[in-house]
Amino acid sequence: MHRLKYAWTQRQKTAFRNRQEIIRAGLTRRDLFKFGLLSSTGYLATKGGLSAWAGGGCDPGECDIGCSPPTLPFVDPLFIPPVLPERDPLIDPGFTPAPTTAPNRAINPATGIPFEGRTQSHQFRSRFPPEKFFISRMAPNPNAMFSQDPTNLSRIGPQLVWGFNQGGSNFTTDPAITPGPTIVSRYGDPILVRRYNALTGNNGGFGVPEVSTHLHNFHSAPDSDGGPCDPNTGAASTNPLLQGRFFFVGQYYDYFYTMARAGFDTPQHTATDGDVRETLTTLWYHDHRVDHTAENVYKGLAGFHFIFNEFDTGDENTGFRLPSFPDFDIPLILTDKLFTPEGELCFDTFGFDGLIGDKLVVNGRFQPYLDVQKRRYRFRVLDGGPARFYRLYLTNPDNPSQRIPFWAITSSDGNLLPRPVEISGTSSQSPQGLLLSVAERCDVIIDFKFIWENFGQPSRLWLENRLEQDDGRGPDDDIFPPGNVNHALMEFRLTGPNNVVDNSFNPRPVAYPTVGCNANDCVFSPICLPPLPTNNAAAQEDKVRITRRFRFERGNGQWQINGEFVDCSEFRFKVQRNTAERWILQNNSGGWQHPIHIHFEEFRMIRRNSQQIQCGRLEFGRKDVARLGENDEIEILMRFRDFTGGYPMHCHNTMHEDHAMMLLFELADTGDDRTQP
Amino acid sequence: MTTSRRKILAGLGAAPLFGAAVAWAEGSSKRGLPFFGRDPLGPRERIQKYGLPNVELLTHTGQTVRFYDDLIKDKKVVVNFIYATCNGICVPVTSRLVEVQKMLDGRVGRDIFFYSISLKPEEDTPEVLRRYAEAHRVGPGWLFLTGKPENIETLRRGLGFVDLDPVKDADTTNHVGMVRYGIEAEMRWGSCPGLSRPDHILRSILWDLEPPIVRKDS
Numbered sequence: 001m002h003r004l005k006y007a008w009t010q011r012q013k014t015a016f017r018n019r020q021e022i023i024r025a026g027l028t029r030r031d032l033f034k035f036g037l038l039s040s041t042g043y044l045a046t047k048g049g050l051s052a053w054a055g056g057g058c059d060p061g062e063c064d065i066g067c068s069p070p071t072l073p074f075v076d077p078l079f080i081p082p083v084l085p086e087r088d089p090l091i092d093p094g095f096t097p098a099p100t101t102a103p104n105r106a107i108n109p110a111t112g113i114p115f116e117g118r119t120q121s122h123q124f125r126s127r128f129p130p131e132k133f134f135i136s137r138m139a140p141n142p143n144a145m146f147s148q149d150p151t152n153l154s155r156i157g158p159q160l161v162w163g164f165n166q167g168g169s170n171f172t173t174d175p176a177i178t179p180g181p182t183i184v185s186r187y188g189d190p191i192l193v194r195r196y197n198a199l200t201g202n203n204g205g206f207g208v209p210e211v212s213t214h215l216h217n218f219h220s221a222p223d224s225d226g227g228p229c230d231p232n233t234g235a236a237s238t239n240p241l242l243q244g245r246f247f248f249v250g251q252y253y254d255y256f257y258t259m260a261r262a263g264f265d266t267p268q269h270t271a272t273d274g275d276v277r278e279t280l281t282t283l284w285y286h287d288h289r290v291d292h293t294a295e296n297v298y299k300g301l302a303g304f305h306f307i308f309n310e311f312d313t314g315d316e317n318t319g320f321r322l323p324s325f326p327d328f329d330i331p332l333i334l335t336d337k338l339f340t341p342e343g344e345l346c347f348d349t350f351g352f353d354g355l356i357g358d359k360l361v362v363n364g365r366f367q368p369y370l371d372v373q374k375r376r377y378r379f380r381v382l383d384g385g386p387a388r389f390y391r392l393y394l395t396n397p398d399n400p401s402q403r404i405p406f407w408a409i410t411s412s413d414g415n416l417l418p419r420p421v422e423i424s425g426t427s428s429q430s431p432q433g434l435l436l437s438v439a440e441r442c443d444v445i446i447d448f449k450f451i452w453e454n455f456g457q458p459s460r461l462w463l464e465n466r467l468e469q470d471d472g473r474g475p476d477d478d479i480f481p482p483g484n485v486n487h488a489l490m491e492f493r494l495t496g497p498n499n500v501v502d503n504s505f506n507p508r509p510v511a512y513p514t515v516g517c518n519a520n521d522c523v524f525s526p527i528c529l530p531p532l533p534t535n536n537a538a539a540q541e542d543k544v545r546i547t548r549r550f551r552f553e554r555g556n557g558q559w560q561i562n563g564e565f566v567d568c569s570e571f572r573f574k575v576q577r578n579t580a581e582r583w584i585l586q587n588n589s590g591g592w593q594h595p596i597h598i599h600f601e602e603f604r605m606i607r608r609n610s611q612q613i614q615c616g617r618l619e620f621g622r623k624d625v626a627r628l629g630e631n632d633e634i635e636i637l638m639r640f641r642d643f644t645g646g647y648p649m650h651c652h653n654t655m656h657e658d659h660a661m662m663l664l665f666e667l668a669d670t671g672d673d674r675t676q677p
Numbered sequence: 678m679t680t681s682r683r684k685i686l687a688g689l690g691a692a693p694l695f696g697a698a699v700a701w702a703e704g705s706s707k708r709g710l711p712f713f714g715r716d717p718l719g720p721r722e723r724i725q726k727y728g729l730p731n732v733e734l735l736t737h738t739g740q741t742v743r744f745y746d747d748l749i750k751d752k753k754v755v756v757n758f759i760y761a762t763c764n765g766i767c768v769p770v771t772s773r774l775v776e777v778q779k780m781l782d783g784r785v786g787r788d789i790f791f792y793s794i795s796l797k798p799e800e801d802t803p804e805v806l807r808r809y810a811e812a813h814r815v816g817p818g819w820l821f822l823t824g825k826p827e828n829i830e831t832l833r834r835g836l837g838f839v840d841l842d843p844v845k846d847a848d849t850t851n852h853v854g855m856v857r858y859g860i861e862a863e864m865r866w867g868s869c870p871g872l873s874r875p876d877h878i879l880r881s882i883l884w885d886l887e888p889p890i891v892r893k894d895s
Contacts, residue, residue, distance in 0.1 A: 060717075060718055061717065061718035061722070061723040061726055061727065062727070063723070063727070111891045111892050112890070112891065113889050113891055201865075203863070203864055203865070204720050204864075205720025205723060205724060205864050206720075206864065208865055208867075208885070209888075210888060235880075236876070236880075237880075238879055238880050238883045238884075240883070240887065240888055240889060241889050243884065248888065248889055248891060249891050250891045250892075291868070291869065291881060291884075291885070292867065340717060340718075340723070342717035342718075343717070344717045344720070344723075346720075346723070348728075348837070349724075349728075349864075349866045350727075350728045350836055350837030350857070350866065351837050352837060352855075352868070353841050471841060472841075473841065556765075556766055556851065556852070556853060556854030556855075556870070556871075556872065557838070557839075557840050557845075557851070557852065557853030557854060557855065558853070558854060558855055565869075565870040565872065565873050567873060567874060567877045568877065568880060568881075569874075569876065569877060569880070591842070659855070659868065659870075660869070660870050660873075
């Protein structure tokens with residue numbers, strides 16, 4: 001395998017560390033092999049997942065895979081972030097000064113800098129006046145517990161993280177948490193979220209206290225997109241106060257979201273405030289400070305944002321009847337972390353390959369458990385990065401050879417599929433495991449009653465990641481065997497009576513491959529797939545105006561797109577507003593994989609290499625991340641409607657992003673003809 | 678690791694593994710291995726220990742210095758790697774940094790310090806580096822550094838100017854062309870490509886090293 005010659009160094013290093021441990025601990029290699037801890041190459045068999053035991057053999061303060069203290073799994077209940085409460089802008093002191101369409105650049109006498117970090121007016125705000133108002137404050141939390149179990153706490157005590165609070169001004173009663181509160185919004189109800197920066201410069205070793213909060217997947221104007229930097233907002237200035245995207249301690253930034261679907265400003269869809277087929281569902285917000293996104297998100301600046309609508313209502317008795325929020329509709333953000341042997345959360349700000357952690361953390365807790373009833377649940381699963389990819393399986397630890405199915409109802413970027421897809425089904429057509437690269441999201445239905453009845457009444461199930469990955473290059477092709485606790489992200493415990501009320505939609509009888517699929521399927525009508533743009537469409541916004549090519553490559557140990565590094569003062573190319581384009585994304589970086597994220601609108605992936613993306617795949621849907629595997633070439637089609645201004649395309653391995661694998665493009669009234677910008 | 682080996686391991690069963698491993702790890706801890714529960718290094722010490730080794734170096738002006746104590750501690754710094762005979766990116770990177778130095782208008786050496794470290798310390802004596810600095814019209818406040826090869830290598834690895842692929846990493850002509858900058862006391866470190874336009878480098882440096890001063894009476 002071509003990777004082997006590169007992988008050797010890390011393996012040698014780990015092997016050396018293990019040998020030292022073996023000697024010191026008085027264990028023979030045979031003992032270790034018996035425990036399943038050692039492979040023939042002399043390193044941890046469980047190295048990609050886990051850290052059940054490592055720690056000895058690392059130096060004090062070392063921040064590397066295998067050095068985190070061991071922790072007991074499944075001792076903490078899953079943390080479910082609270083829903084961010086609405087606030088009344090007329091009486092809430094947090095809305096003084098009141099939100100304005102134009103940015104509030106008046107100097108705040110208390111801080112000596114402008115009240116607001118924003119420098120651009122909200123687009124389309126008079127057409128969509130905000131109806132719901134929220135506040136969230138970013139702040140340090142020095143007492144974040146990844147586990148409340150006494151044994152675990154004795155190894156990894158309270159940590160300094162950065163998070164979002166529920167909008168109050170008292171951090172004792174309303175502390176910043178990570179993941180942040182879930183924002184729940186609805187199409188047709190425009191919202192305004194005022195985010196305060198209450199961080200401090202005392203960062204505990206990593207993190208920069210300037211923030212730009214991106215709403216990942218939403219169709220936002222640049223003023224509220226939360227991008228990294230923007231030539232239109234003074235990003236050519238060396239004065240950081242003028243660059244207009246990230247904002248500073250003591251400032252707020254009003255993010256305005258139209259809650260309208262894409263296409264709302266085109267002739268075809270103006271009357272309906274957008275194309276219903278562009279409905280977005282499962283989004284997340286996270287920091288996007290240019291050059292420092294990886295450390296800030298890793299430190300905790302991330303949370304979920306759900307959008308409901310008249311069909312996906314959050315109530316299993318209406319509309320599509322998807323499992324009811326919040327009891328049976330639960331977010332799961334998967335992350336991996338490193339701790340020093342002494343138990344301190346750490347991050348190597350001098351590394352840029354991509355951090356791979358040895359502690360698996362779901363919603364801010366080590367390998368938690370969740371008591372579930374014997375019925376259907378909707379889980380919104382997010383790969384929260386920074387660099388790990390996942391292939392997720394449901395494993396019965398008491399019978400790991402069982403192949404237990406579940407159903408994806410969205411694409412791998414959280415938007416409803418034309419037809420649900422059975423994951424890990426018995427059919428050879430069924431995708432085995434749910435593959436997610438960084439920032440990808442998938443809504444899955446797990447039917448615990450069906451599993452109870454058909455898989456020998458298991459009392460517990462693991463959500464298990466079986467993808468091997470040693471470093472930031474990307475996963476190996478290898479899949480770990482099932483049933484290893486070190487790869488278990490969390491444990492579901494089946495509880496309660498065998499017959500509980502469940503009025504939710506059952507995807508099983510209508511899912512692919514139980515039934516066949518074709519491109520025109522629409523199980524969740526009217527949220528069907530929008531027609532693809534074509535070269536000779538009648539409407540301008542459906543017509544492919546240009547094909548552009550982008551090579552993602554490595555140059556002088558840094559990351560490039562078409563041979564260029566990110567430049568905050570320069571748009572690489574111009575897209576004509578209300579047109580469509582074809583982009584070819586090519587991975588030329590030899591051995592590295594890149595989840596490529598494009599801000600603005602959802603795209604459709606047409607083909608990967610010579611293969612058409614077929615229905616029945618999670619990529620056959622609306623997407624915002626293209627997982628660019630080694631040497632892959634991906635063709636996408638994308639519309640660019642409604643807004644004007646600057647947006648980025650970047651790798652979502654956030655270390656690659658911070659090390660220049662990003663470009664900025666502009667939507668304007670006229671586009672350019674640069675085919676390899 | 679081969680697939681068949683993996684199957685063997687799978688067959689051993691994972692559930693008892695965890696308990697055994699923890700018991701063993703705890704045993705290890707009692708035997709005095711560095712382990713959890715010890716007093717941790719402070720984060721600043723940790724960064725210094727792993728990222729900013731205090732190795733002895735020679736400057737192009739002929740002085741002997743310690744990297745951390747004399748050049749980095751409590752300072753705002755900009756660091757990159759070059760070598761005198763480099764025909765690749767060193768010349769354009771150095772000339773861009775010279776532009777940046779000019780734009781910083783006398784601040785280099787006063788409150789921001791530039792360091793360029795030789796990747797070929799055997800060839801790059803202080804005298805060679807002095808000539809290199811002169812040839813590039815480098816202004817004051819910017820030191821070119823050489824030293825024992827093992828010290829330079831420790832420094833290069835610490836600062837992360839490393840390619841994961843050992844073949845590429847060994848190829849000096851393809852060395853990591855990044856510019857690293859930081860405020861040591863604030864544990865704040867960033868970087869940008871050295872081949873970026875000078876104004877982008879300047880901006881990246883100042884956005885990181887000069888965040889606005891916010892009054893704390895709010």
